[in-house]
Amino acid sequence: MAPSDIAPPDIAPPDIASTVRSYPEARRPDRSYWVSSGGLPIATYEWGAPDAPPVAMAHGGFDFAGTFDVLAPLLVGGDRRVISWDARGHGSSGHAELYSWNADLRDAAAVIDAASPDEPMVFFGHSKGGGLMLDLAHALPHRLTHLVNVDGLPSKNNWPDLADHERTKMLRGELEGWLDHRQEVAAAVRRPGTLEALAARRMRMNPRLTQEWLEYLVPIGGEEMVDSAGVSEGWRWKLDAGLRFGGFGPWRPEWSMQRLPGIGVPVLGVLGLENEMMGWGTKPADVIPNSPPVFRFEALEGVGHFVHIEQPEVVAGFVLEFLEAHP
DSSP states (O other): OOHHHHSOTTSOOOOOOOOSOOOTTOOOOSEEEEEEETTEEEEEEEESOTTSOEEEEEOOTTOOGGGGTTHHHHHHTTTOEEEEEOOTTSTTSOOOSSOOHHHHHHHHHHHHHHHOSSSOEEEEEETHHHHHHHHHHHHOGGGEEEEEEESOOOOOSSOOOOOHHHHHHHHHHHHHHHHHHHHHTTTOOOOOBOHHHHHHHHHHHOTTSOHHHHHHHHHHHEEEEEOTTSOEEEEEEOSOTTOOTTOSSSOOTTHHHHHGGGOOSOEEEEEEOSOOTTSOOOOHHHHGGGOOSSEEEEEETTOOSOHHHHSHHHHHHHHHHHHHHOO
C-alpha cells in the first residue's frame, strides 16, 4: 500500500519544513504522510531513498520522531531508508480517548505495513520504543531482519511471576486508573511558554542534553499559539495533556527483558551507563544472562539514557557495522 493510498485526502501531510531553530547535522525528513490506525491518524516520516532497505525507528515515551533528526540522516548515509512516526498523543499524531501498550503496538504494525508491505526490515527502538519493538518482534517475526535496542531493556532484580488471574486484576486496576485520570484531565491543556521556556522545562527531564538541541525540538514537537489578531501567545508541546508517566497500559517495564532471549534474528543492544531521571538504571550484568542467540552488546560509559542523541555518530556506526556483519 503506497502512502498516497492511506493519506486522508482532506488533510495536508505532516509538516516537515525547516523550523525557526537549527542544529548541527540535524535534517528534517524527506517525506511525510498519514497512516490510519483504527481511524486514528499517525504522522509518519521517512528519510532516504524510497527503495532503500528500510529501518523502522520507534521513539521513547514523551518524545516524537523529530528526536531522530540527527541519527536518521547518518543511517541514510549508510544506504538505508529510515521510517519513523509520532506515537499516538505525541507530536503531530492524533490524540486518543485512552492510551495503552497494545494500542501502540497496533499503531507500529500499521505504519510498518503501510511503509513496506512486502519487505522485512530492521526494527529499532529507544527506551519505551525499544520495549515496543521487542514485543513486536515476537508478534511479527516475519516482518524483521534485525533488532536494535537502545537503552530499552529495563530490569529489576525481582521480576514479577504472575498467574493469569493476577494479570487480570492488574488489567482492571490499570483501566480504572486510566478512566479516573482521564476524567480529571478531560479539559486540561499544556501550559504555554516561550520557546526557550519549553526547552528549559524539558531539560529537567533531559539534563544531559543541550539547550541548543532542546530549542531545536520545540518547533517540531510543539506549536506556537496565536490569537485572532495574529499575536503569539507562546508555545505549547503537542503532547496530549492526558498522557502520564507509567501510563502505557497493563505492562511492567521489566517484562521487556524477558522478551530478549527469545528473539530469533540478530540483535544489537546499546546501553548508556550514566543514570538519569528518564533512564531505567539497567546494568550490563542484568543484560548478559538474557542474551539472544546472535547478540552484540555495547555499554557506553559517560553516556546517559538518550544515547542516540548524545552520541549519534557512535550509535549509527554500531548499527551500520552490525547490519554489515549480519547481512
